[in-house]
Amino acid sequence: MRQRDRGKPTKEYPRLTHPLVRDEKGGPLRRATWEEALEKATEGFRRIKAEHGPDAFGMFSCARATNEMNYVAQKFTRVIMGTHNVDSCNRTCHAPSVAGLSAAFGSGGGTSSYEEVESTDLIVMWGSNARFAHPIFFQHVLRGIRNGAKMYAVDPRRTSTAEWAESWLGLNVGTDIPLAHAIGREIIHSGLANHTFIERATTGFEEYKAEVEPWTLSAAEKVTGVPADAIRDLAHAYATAERAQLCWTLGITEHHNGTDNVRALINLSLLTGHVGRYGAGLQPLRGQNNVQGGGDMGAIPDRLPGFQNVLDPETRAKFEAAWETTLEPRHGRNLTMMFEAMETGELKAVYCIGENPAQSEADTGQAVERMQKLEHLVVQDIFLTRTAELADVVLPATAAWCETDGTTTNSERRVQRVRKAVNPPGEAREDIDIICDIAARLGHEWKFADSEAVWDELRSVSPQHYGMTYDRLAEHQGIQWPCPSTDKLEPTYMHGRLWETDPAKRGTPAPFGIVKHDPPVDLTDEDYPLRLTTGRRLDSYNTGVQSGSYASPLRRGEYVELCPEDAELYGVEVNEEVQVTSRRGSVVAPVWIDRALRPGLAFMTMHFPDEVDTNQLTIESNCPIAGTAEFKASAIRIEKLPVEAAVRS
Amino acid sequence: MTAVPLDPPRRLVEFELDGEPTRVPDGSTILDACRSAGKDIPTLCQGETLEPKNACRVCVVEVEGARTLAPACSRKAEPGMTVRTDTERARHSRKLVLELLASATDLSTTPRASEWIKEYGAKPDRFGAEAATMNEPPKIDNDLYVRDYDKCILCYKCVDACGEQWQNSFAISMAGRGFDARISTEHDAPLTDSACVYCGNCIEVCPTGALSFKSEFDMREAGTWDEERQTQTTTVCAYCGVGCNLTLHVQDNEIVKVSSPLDNPVTHGNLCIKGRFGYQHVGGGNPAGA
Numbered sequence: 016m017r018q019r020d021r022g023k024p025t026k027e028y029p030r031l032t033h034p035l036v037r038d039e040k041g042g043p044l045r046r047a048t049w050e051e052a053l054e055k056a057t058e059g060f061r062r063i064k065a066e067h068g069p070d071a072f073g074m075f076s077c078a079r080a081t082n083e084m085n086y087v088a089q090k091f092t093r094v095i096m097g098t099h100n101v102d103s104c105n106r107t108c109h110a111p112s113v114a115g116l117s118a119a120f121g122s123g124g125g126t127s128s129y130e131e132v133e134s135t136d137l138i139v140m141w142g143s144n145a146r147f148a149h150p151i152f153f154q155h156v157l158r159g160i161r162n163g164a165k166m167y168a169v170d171p172r173r174t175s176t177a178e179w180a181e182s183w184l185g186l187n188v189g190t191d192i193p194l195a196h197a198i199g200r201e202i203i204h205s206g207l208a209n210h211t212f213i214e215r216a217t218t219g220f221e222e223y224k225a226e227v228e229p230w231t232l233s234a235a236e237k238v239t240g241v242p243a244d245a246i247r248d249l250a251h252a253y254a255t256a257e258r259a260q261l262c263w264t265l266g267i268t269e270h271h272n273g274t275d276n277v278r279a280l281i282n283l284s285l286l287t288g289h290v291g292r293y294g295a296g297l298q299p300l301r302g303q304n305n306v307q308g309g310g311d312m313g314a315i316p317d318r319l320p321g322f323q324n325v326l327d328p329e330t331r332a333k334f335e336a337a338w339e340t341t342l343e344p345r346h347g348r349n350l351t352m353m354f355e356a357m358e359t360g361e362l363k364a365v366y367c368i369g370e371n372p373a374q375s376e377a378d379t380g381q382a383v384e385r386m387q388k389l390e391h392l393v394v395q396d397i398f399l400t401r402t403a404e405l406a407d408v409v410l411p412a413t414a415a416w417c418e419t420d421g422t423t424t425n426s427e428r429r430v431q432r433v434r435k436a437v438n439p440p441g442e443a444r445e446d447i448d449i450i451c452d453i454a455a456r457l458g459h460e461w462k463f464a465d466s467e468a469v470w471d472e473l474r475s476v477s478p479q480h481y482g483m484t485y486d487r488l489a490e491h492q493g494i495q496w497p498c499p500s501t502d503k504l505e506p507t508y509m510h511g512r513l514w515e516t517d518p519a520k521r522g523t524p525a526p527f528g529i530v531k532h533d534p535p536v537d538l539t540d541e542d543y544p545l546r547l548t549t550g551r552r553l554d555s556y557n558t559g560v561q562s563g564s565y566a567s568p569l570r571r572g573e574y575v576e577l578c579p580e581d582a583e584l585y586g587v588e589v590n591e592e593v594q595v596t597s598r599r600g601s602v603v604a605p606v607w608i609d610r611a612l613r614p615g616l617a618f619m620t621m622h623f624p625d626e627v628d629t630n631q632l633t634i635e636s637n638c639p640i641a642g643t644a645e646f647k648a649s650a651i652r653i654e655k656l657p658v659e660a661a662v663r664s
Numbered sequence: 665m666t667a668v669p670l671d672p673p674r675r676l677v678e679f680e681l682d683g684e685p686t687r688v689p690d691g692s693t694i695l696d697a698c699r700s701a702g703k704d705i706p707t708l709c710q711g712e713t714l715e716p717k718n719a720c721r722v723c724v725v726e727v728e729g730a731r732t733l734a735p736a737c738s739r740k741a742e743p744g745m746t747v748r749t750d751t752e753r754a755r756h757s758r759k760l761v762l763e764l765l766a767s768a769t770d771l772s773t774t775p776r777a778s779e780w781i782k783e784y785g786a787k788p789d790r791f792g793a794e795a796a797t798m799n800e801p802p803k804i805d806n807d808l809y810v811r812d813y814d815k816c817i818l819c820y821k822c823v824d825a826c827g828e829q830w831q832n833s834f835a836i837s838m839a840g841r842g843f844d845a846r847i848s849t850e851h852d853a854p855l856t857d858s859a860c861v862y863c864g865n866c867i868e869v870c871p872t873g874a875l876s877f878k879s880e881f882d883m884r885e886a887g888t889w890d891e892e893r894q895t896q897t898t899t900v901c902a903y904c905g906v907g908c909n910l911t912l913h914v915q916d917n918e919i920v921k922v923s924s925p926l927d928n929p930v931t932h933g934n935l936c937i938k939g940r941f942g943y944q945h946v947g948g949g950n951p952a953g954a
Contacts, residue, residue: 028945079902129906129930136668150863150936152906157832163668179832258668293670301905398945414946416902417912417919423900425907425930436897436912437919437946492909492928553861554937556903562938564945566807568856569937 028398028564031411032441035399044409049442053449056366056408057456059391060096063364069097073353073362076103076314077369077446078306081421081433083469084446085305085312086320087461088368091450092347094340095457099316099325099347100362103309104370110349110641111268112299113310115277119285119525120510123310123322124428127260127296128495128507133158135294137256138166139249141280142191142266142647144174147553149264149300152426159260167249169194170266171548172618173611181252182245185613188546188648189270189535190239195279196227196532197235198250202286203227207254212288216513216524223282223527238532254287258294265302265550269647271536274640278528285525291510301426304416308424311480311496312473316347321477337476351642357385364391368446369412373401374624378599378635378644395449401624411443419445421466422488424496428509430483431493535648536636539615543597543650545581547617549629555622562622573627574607575653576618582608585653594654595619600631603656617651679745688741694725695736703749706758706780708765708871709819710737712926713933714829717820722761722780725749733757759784767795770814773873773884797843802881805854808862808941810881811847815874818845822866822875830934835860847874864940868923868933880921890915898925903938906930910939919943 034052035044047055063071074092076085085103092101113123120126132138132155145153153176160166160179168177169184169191177183186194202208203224213220232243239246253259261284267276281297289295301307313320319342323330331342348356350372356362365386373383386392386405394406403409413419418439424430439445447469451461463469467485474481479497487501488494497505515521539546554569556562575595577587587593587606595602595617604619604627612618619629636645674689681697688697693716698705709720716738724733728746733754741747748754762781766788771777781788788795802812818838826836835858839848849858867875876884883889894915901908909928913921922940926933 030946134668134670149904149906150861151908151931151934151939154830154832154932154934157830159668161828294668303905304900304902304907306905414902416899416910417897417943417946423907425900426905427907427930429907429930431900431907431909431930432898434897434899436895436899436914437917492925493907493930556938556942562903562942562945565941565943567937567941568806568808568860568862 028400030397030440030443031399031403031409032443033411034442035406035409037407044404044406049444052408052410053452053456056393056410057453059393059407060364060366060453061457063391064096067363070100070348071361071363072096072098072100073348073356073365074101074314075350075353075365075367075370075372076101076309077415078103078303078309080305080309080369080415080446081419081423081466082305082308082312082430082473083421083466084368084415084419084450085309085314086469086473087447087450087463089313089320090338091366091454093342094338095454095459097343099343099345100353101314101347102316102350102353103306103314104303104350104372104375109265109268109299109301109306110643111273111277111638112263114274114641115281115528116297116299117322118274118278119281119528121523122509124307124496124509125296125298125426126290126509127294127298128427129155131294131296131507132156132260132262132298133162135159135164135256135258135260137252137259138164139169139253139259139261140166140176140180141169141261141263143262143264143300144170144172144176144550145262145264145300146175146179148302148551149426150553152300165252167252169249171613171616172550177611182248184241184245184249186239186241188548188616190532191267191270191276192272192279192530192532193230193235193238194241194246195283196230197232197239197246198253199223199282199286200227200230201232201247201250202254202283205251205254207251208286209288212513213286215516216291216521217285217527218524219527219529222529223286226529226531253283253289256289258292259287259289260294260296260298261289262298262300264300266647268299268641268643269645270643271636271638271645272530272533273638273643275528275530275533278530281525282527285527290525291508291513293506293508296508298426304425305423307426307428308422308430311424316349319476320473321479323477334476349642351637351644354382354385357388360388363389364393365389366393366395367402367406368395369397369415371396371400371402373405374628374630375621378633379624379628379630380600381635395446397443410449411441412449413439413443413445415446418443419466422470425493428495429493430480430488430496432485432488536645537598537634537648537650539650543652544615545617545651545653546615547595547597547619547632547649547651548647549619549621549633552620552622555620573604573620573623573629575604576607576609576612577653578612578614578616579608579610580614581612581617582606585655587653587655592656594656594658595632595651596654597632597634597649597651599634602627602629602631617653677741677743679741679743679747681747682749686741692741693737694734694739694741694747695723697741698725698736698749705736705749706776707737708774708817709821711821711824711869714821714824714869717824719819720761720765720817722758722765724754724757726751726754755784759786762786763788763790765817767791768797769817769872770796770812771872773815773876774871777872798846803855804878804881806856806862806878808878809855809864809867810876810878811855812874812876812881813846815872816847817872817874818847819871821869821871822847825865825869825934830932831861831863831865833859833861833863836866862937862941863935864937865934868935877921883920889920894920901935901939903942908935908939910935912943919946
């Protein structure tokens, strides 16, 4: 039996201190000079573009790096390589939030601010264990609760967030839409819908009303597993609160219909008018320090910097003039589509900056195979990650948050200054510096004196960032977008326009999302009877490359967590190693017993992929709108070791 | 009906401070007024982000007409009041508080303590060596925190930060009564068997260094901790999307401590275990590569 030392660091990833190149496919990586590595990286991009056209190139930009780096990376992709194939790992987490919010309100950010959570009457935490995953946001929630707000937790697990709730709605994984629809129906039938707001600021109410009509409390109870009384209670509490905040995290988005889930939640705010006022709004809690900013900077295939539409001719004309280039009037490939295009051979070169898709994608086995098909892979990172190990050229970069200057944008749309505090190790260079060096070799001499120069160029093309000079960002400890003016600040909440009485000021109304229940793709059956869902722990982060290096007394490594009833059913004990198998792969993991789980529900994290590669189990079944995979719902079985060959099908 | 009323706008309060007319926003304390007037009042148990506890009494001032001295940290400014910060009585009281604290506890890592002792002419040794209340070695039961209760002045700030005012983990509390009173985990268990989540928010508010980061403790032991050589740079945490501001304390190009600005709208000075301790990957151990 394996017994890990509690609290010791897991696999240590040493920093990259000099460039590496691979002389031939299948050969080893060897040390190279910057000149040699940059020339090799450049030559590959040049050749692929010449032989296969611009769309054979893809950029994986970094949701962990600064806004400035993301701006330069997308500009490199669009201006130098001539394609919109740029995306980042936002695709694996909150792309559905951006897609859902922008479909409803025309803007992909959360609508309110942390401070408003402290002055609201009701807080719904839906598919979010913020106590662990967003601890300092949760302090604002706790302040709200201490000030008198009621909090409701909607989560298949009775998490540490749920411990603070007035009521915990423990729904079955993937039944968020039935639950939301039942809440909506109950609000309508109880006469609690805000018809003034609905008529003034929304469209599609009649259609929505018809869509939710079948979802009676008892029908929803049957599908979601949540008692009808608890659903009714939440519906009435939400609808009758003066101000309510609806917060969600990956429990909503990491589903094959993640965008539909987001729309179903937004519908509730439209039904009750809980949006566009101080203390009333919608807050998706973002998973990475700059996943909001990366999208805002245009490091996504369908939007130019400032979240401006690629398909809008006037917008394109503005950028074409500013960048002295021409832009294709169409969307590029998102991360998911780029991986599919590797499979078909249409995508041949990738410039991957600070991303680790070899471990973060769902069904990692498939992701690695696809990347191995690339003719030219350049990875720019601070560690030799599993992805970097596949590269033809590895470029050592700086840790954006403490070795460079710039800005990042948080979950409440607050753009904040990032400042250099330490010098990078060895020959590591700043991301922007490296990109600009390759750009110069491809014939584009971009002269940015510093990160502020990049930011000022972005400000000149993005009206919603125009008012945020570096000086003002320092003065106000960050400014939330939109900030079009250099001498005033906008309210902390967005979409106040929806409450205007003058239709001209009100602008485009917000449409209800007409969405249907669609259960998880990976169905449980006799062979795979357990529902596996994934998430984070308090002291660890994503693939663990960064968080594995400090000695956390809380860390206990990867486990497959079961409820006491299931542990008894399968005859397994705490720390006993078992085989966990899904329709895609198998891993061996020790058992942990967690009373927060219910029979039929298992839980794992993705924090220790070098020991237990959880994403070998997850399914690459993607949201057709946002491209996010269904990390939250796999079907598994667990078996005692050794597993007899005859048992396996 | 709203359960949570929004704050009304604040008005100004006028009063007299050391003979000068003073205006502060309604709800401000005398200490707030002193600080905005540039007056240096010593404080220990007072915390920018915490409710006043009135535990240490080192900030007392004289309010005209009041029988007793008032703690500046908690007494609200009232219209028409007359406050004197530098009377013989207030100075004598502060001196005695410093003497009592410095004789019973080790104030060697309390910022400005020696300066105040000198300024007020305090003589802690007049109570003799037996005045020390603890005399026990520092508790080191994990890789992140050290608890050195010889330095604890029982100010409650750590309890409030861990409890309902911020962290709501309730890992530590006051145990015992009178001379036996001390800060303790439940059943005096090691931190690793307590409710502690290692956010470090208790260390952030500790005024004496009784609670410290192991990295700082080790460097002090080795004699290499040198704040003169440290820079402080505020940046944004790279874990999760909340956007906590981190102040990196850097000595010789190494991050040696992480704090957060107390007035930051995102954190109010609080962090989680990842933001507080998850920086080791930056140094990155041995170089990689072929």
